[in-house]
Amino acid sequence: MSDILDRINKVFRIIFEDDNLTVSDQTCAEDIEEWDSLKHISILALLEQEFCIEFDIDEIISMENVGDMLKVIMRKI
Amino acid sequence: MNKINNFLDYSYMMQQKNKEKEKIIQSQKLQEIRIAVLCGSTFGVIEDFLEIFLLSYGIRPIFYLGEYNRYFEESCFENDELKKFSPEFILLHISNKNLCEQFRINDDAEESLHEEEERLQQIWKSLKQRYHCIIIQNNFEYFPYRIIGNAARTHKDGSIRYIDNLNAFVSSYVRENTQIYINDIHFLSSYIGLRNWHDERMWNLYKYPMSMATMPRYALNIANIIKSVLGRNKKTIITDLDNTLWGGIIGEEGAEKIKLGNETPQGEAFALLQQYLKYLSKHGIMLNICSKNEYGTGISGLQSSKSILNEEDFTVKKINWHDKHENIEEILKELNLVDNSAVFMDDSRVECDSVKALNPEIEVIQMSDVGKFLDQIDTLSFFEMTMETNEDKKRNQYYKDNIIRERERKQFKDYGEYLKSLGMVCYVDEIKKDNLERTVQLLNKTNQFNFLTNRYTEEQMIEMIQKEDVETFALDLRDKFGDNGIISVSVVRINGAEAYINDWVMSCRVFERGLEFVMLKLIVELCMKKHVDILHGYYKPTIKNKKICHFFQELGFEKQKTEFDTTISEWICNDLKLLLEKCETDSIAIWYN
Numbered sequence: 001m002s003d004i005l006d007r008i009n010k011v012f013r014i015i016f017e018d019d020n021l022t023v024s025d026q027t028c029a030e031d032i033e034e035w036d037s038l039k040h041i042s043i044l045a046l047l048e049q050e051f052c053i054e055f056d057i058d059e060i061i062s063m064e065n066v067g068d069m070l071k072v073i074m075r076k077i
Numbered sequence: 078m079n080k081i082n083n084f085l086d087y088s089y090m091m092q093q094k095n096k097e098k099e100k101i102i103q104s105q106k107l108q109e110i111r112i113a114v115l116c117g118s119t120f121g122v123i124e125d126f127l128e129i130f131l132l133s134y135g136i137r138p139i140f141y142l143g144e145y146n147r148y149f150e151e152s153c154f155e156n157d158e159l160k161k162f163s164p165e166f167i168l169l170h171i172s173n174k175n176l177c178e179q180f181r182i183n184d185d186a187e188e189s190l191h192e193e194e195e196r197l198q199q200i201w202k203s204l205k206q207r208y209h210c211i212i213i214q215n216n217f218e219y220f221p222y223r224i225i226g227n228a229a230r231t232h233k234d235g236s237i238r239y240i241d242n243l244n245a246f247v248s249s250y251v252r253e254n255t256q257i258y259i260n261d262i263h264f265l266s267s268y269i270g271l272r273n274w275h276d277e278r279m280w281n282l283y284k285y286p287m288s289m290a291t292m293p294r295y296a297l298n299i300a301n302i303i304k305s306v307l308g309r310n311k312k313t314i315i316t317d318l319d320n321t322l323w324g325g326i327i328g329e330e331g332a333e334k335i336k337l338g339n340e341t342p343q344g345e346a347f348a349l350l351q352q353y354l355k356y357l358s359k360h361g362i363m364l365n366i367c368s369k370n371e372y373g374t375g376i377s378g379l380q381s382s383k384s385i386l387n388e389e390d391f392t393v394k395k396i397n398w399h400d401k402h403e404n405i406e407e408i409l410k411e412l413n414l415v416d417n418s419a420v421f422m423d424d425s426r427v428e429c430d431s432v433k434a435l436n437p438e439i440e441v442i443q444m445s446d447v448g449k450f451l452d453q454i455d456t457l458s459f460f461e462m463t464m465e466t467n468e469d470k471k472r473n474q475y476y477k478d479n480i481i482r483e484r485e486r487k488q489f490k491d492y493g494e495y496l497k498s499l500g501m502v503c504y505v506d507e508i509k510k511d512n513l514e515r516t517v518q519l520l521n522k523t524n525q526f527n528f529l530t531n532r533y534t535e536e537q538m539i540e541m542i543q544k545e546d547v548e549t550f551a552l553d554l555r556d557k558f559g560d561n562g563i564i565s566v567s568v569v570r571i572n573g574a575e576a577y578i579n580d581w582v583m584s585c586r587v588f589e590r591g592l593e594f595v596m597l598k599l600i601v602e603l604c605m606k607k608h609v610d611i612l613h614g615y616y617k618p619t620i621k622n623k624k625i626c627h628f629f630q631e632l633g634f635e636k637q638k639t640e641f642d643t644t645i646s647e648w649i650c651n652d653l654k655l656l657l658e659k660c661e662t663d664s665i666a667i668w669y670n
Contacts, residue, residue: 014092037283038122042091045289049088057278 004073008066011046015039025067051077079442081457084129085297087290094129106620107137108307113164113208114140115148117171118286126293130300134309145284146175152200160207165534166303167204168213172262172286173220173240186234194246201250201257209536212257213302216244218266221275255514255535258302258463265291265298301458307532308522311362311440311459312414314354315405317423318368318375318396321444322354322386323347327378328370338383346447351385353451358390362460363412363476365393367404367421372396392476401428402435411483412476413585415525415621420459475586478558496591496664499556503595506670508542508549508566516551516566519582524621526583526593528614528628529645546571547579550599554587554665561586565596569603576600576609591662597632598660599667601653612656613637614648632659 005023013021016034029035047069048054053076063069080097083089101107110131114120124140131138141162143151148171151159176193197214204212217240229235244263251259266274269291276288287295304310319326324336324343336344337351358364364386368375375396379388388394393411395404401423409419416438423429429443440459444450482499489495508516513535521532533541542549552565564584570577578600583593604612614629616622630636633656634648650656 014088017095041279041283041285041289042122046088046091055278057281060278060282 004077005066005070007050008047008069008073011043011050012066014046015042023066025070026065028065047073053077079440079453079457080133081130081297082453084126084133085293085456087293090126090129090293094125098129098132101132102137105135107132107135109137109139110165110303110307111139111141111162112166112168112303113143113159113162114168114170115143115151116145117148117169117175118280119145119284120170121283121285122289123170123292123296126296127299130297131303134300134304136300136304136307136309148175149196149200153203156207164208164210166211166213166306167208168260168299169200169215171215173217174280174286176217176243186239190239190242193243197247198250201254205256205536209534209540210256211306211534213260213299214247214251214257215260216247216263218262218274219271221271221277258306260299260302262295262298265294269294297456297458301461302463305461305463306521308518308524310461311420312418313363313365313392313409313412313420314357315365315367315408315419315421316354317425317428318366318370318378320424321422322351323378323384324447328374332377332381335378335381335383337378337381343447344383348383348385350447350450353454355385355390357460358386360460360462363392364390365395365408365412366391367395367401367408367423369398369401370396392480400431402432405432405436405439411480413479413588420454422454474559475561479586482556482558492589493664499558499590499664501554501556501590501665502668503592503665504553504555504668504670505599506551506553506563508538508551508568510539512551512563513538515563519563519566519584520580523582523584524619525585525624526581526588527619527622528578528581528625529617530619530622531580541568544570548603550596552592552596552599554590554592565592567596567600569600571604571607571609574608574610575613576604576607576611577613578615581614591664593628594660594662595665595667598657598662601657601660604653605657610651610653612650612653614650615645616648617642617645632656 009021009023012023013019016032016039021032029040044055044060051073053073055072059072063072084094084097114124120142124142128138141159141164143159148169152169201212201214204210219240220236223229223236225232225235229237230241231238240263247259251257266287274287274291276285279285279288285292316322319328322337324341324347325334327335337347338344339348354364366375372394376388376394378384379386379391393408395408397404405419405421409416416436417440420440420442421429421432422442422444423432424444426443429441432439433441442450442454442457485498486492486495489498506512517533517535517538520527520538524530541547548569548571550565550567550569551563553563554561554565561584564587566580566582567578568580570579581596583596601612614634616626616629618626629648629650632650633652634650637647637649
């Protein structure tokens with residue numbers, strides 16, 4: 001599971017161009033200043049690519065923090 | 078691999094775009110342009126992608142983003158904000174998501190098609206009248222489903238038929254009008270595949286009309302149109318022979334054994350590549366050879382009956398054992414072209430790397446797999462053809478004539494004597510409706526002999542030539558080898574006793590012929606006729622127009638302190654009689670139309 005979180009973290013570092021960024025289960029849009037809707041879509045697109053999966057609309061709507069993303073990814077891989 | 082190819086990969090794009098932008102902005106002089114995007118759906122991240130492609134073409138965009146799904150209203154009604162923005166390009170970012178009429182139950186598809194056509198026409202007409210700028214119009218992609226199956230193509234209410242008819246309407250409008258271009262998303266979506274193009278989640282959640290992975294390619298397609306309109310296309314191809322135009326090494330195997338034509342699978346692929354290049358050459362792209370071979374051996378490949386390209390399809394042929402980068406420099410010198418207008422193709426990694434290192438401005442493509450090569454060169458769209466004038470089709474001929482001129486020149490002791498022998502006649506005209514397409518193209522494409530590098534749309538030029546205080550010249554130069562067409566244009570504004578050279582360009586095809594003195598003479602004569610005492614000239618330095626930086630100074634103009642713009646130097650001459658004497662030339666006869 002921590003391996004998956006690492007890979008999620010990698011995606012966040014790419015999107016926010018910050019090599020020191022570390023996310024946890026609780027990290028949400030309020031915690032990262034630049035996390036707007038454009039960035040959100042980019043995160044989802046890169047996560048899909050990273051894990052070779054495709055999120056459903058329901059899953060996308062349910063994702064309110066990194067923990068939610070992790071849960072969906074765990075279920076799909 | 079080309080940088081642009083890398084950016085088509087979505088995740089590479091996300092990782093590298095900001096670094097790359099920073100790099101380009103700091104290292105290059107960029108041409109700023111204002112682009113308004115009128116939206117039928119979300120534009121969002123596409124703006125970012127479009128910016129990176131434009132920057133890599135040397136263009137820095139300033140965007141105006143319309144409101145979501147307000148493209149019709151923003152086009153057809155008074156729009157102060159857009160007017161203030163004063164766009165040079167308007168992109169209509171629309172797709173089949175903006176056409177749902179054909180699914181209205183019990184509606185007549187013909188009628189709804191007609192309605193849609195009217196709407197589009199209304200948009201174009203209004204934009205043209207209000208903004209006098211270039212319009213980029215998306216055509217329409219197929220829907221990812223066909224409710225009635227194969228009949229969707231033939232049935233009167235079929236969705237495929239509907240899209241085909243609408244696209245044919247857009248195409249014919251664009252063909253018959255100027256200043257409007259198609260962004261062909263119908264092709265793009267087929268190329269990518271409808272299943273990959275459409276992503277209903279992106280639409281349902283965020284109102285994007287296409288999938289994320291597709292957006293870089295969509296942005297590139299738009300950037301290609303813009304760079305082409307701005308005259309930033311490549312102009313010429315320099316190609317190797319062995320394992321590039323045919324399979325095998327002709328010096329070892331002989332002309333009969335090279336792989337070309339339908340006898341071998343590789344030969345098929347090389348034949349297709351030759352057809353592709355032949356097509357480009359017919360549309361004005363010059364082909365040249367740079368190959369390490371004995372001349373006769375190399376040429377024997379093109380003389381072979383298997384070869385689609387033959388000797389006459391090439392402008393300059395450097396088939397020898399010199400270093401390739403030296404040969405390339407010589408080719409470009411003979412063609413009078415700058416490095417960044419050329420594409421070099423070769424199968425050898427070593428040759429490609431060394432050319433890239435020594436002539437970094439040249440676009441280098443390494444041909445590792447002939448089967449994939451066409452896709453590679455096609456995607457990069459070096460020769461995107463937005464405006465093809467008759468001049469373009471003739472371009473190859475001009476350059477060939479020029480090379481004969483050059484050879485003759487070597488036979489004369491004295492350059493003046495050679496010029497006289499050319500029997501040059503200059504036909505003087507003004508910019509007018511008949512030659513508008515060509516004169517505007519010349520103004521927009523000329524970089525080296527161009528004092529201010531102002532770019533114009535046809536609409537702007539019409540406005541300009543209608544002004545009472547503006548006089549223009551358009552010169553056509555003929556000599557014993559042929560007609561060069563219109564190759565120099567100037568725009569002069571007269572205000573009382575002073576005249577200002579607002580624009581002055583001359584094609585590199587006629588450098589070193591003394592034609593600049595004919596133009597200046599015409600301007601000075603005009604001044605005298607209009608009782609002008611002082612003539613103003615301007616020079617705005619760019620990377621490409623260094624050739625003319627001392628032009629006015631050498632003719633005795635005096636430098637002025639310019640107040641309005643420090644990047645432009647202003648020169649004045651108040652002894653027009655003396656200037657006229659300096660412009661006398663006995664090698665060009667002048668005919669007034």
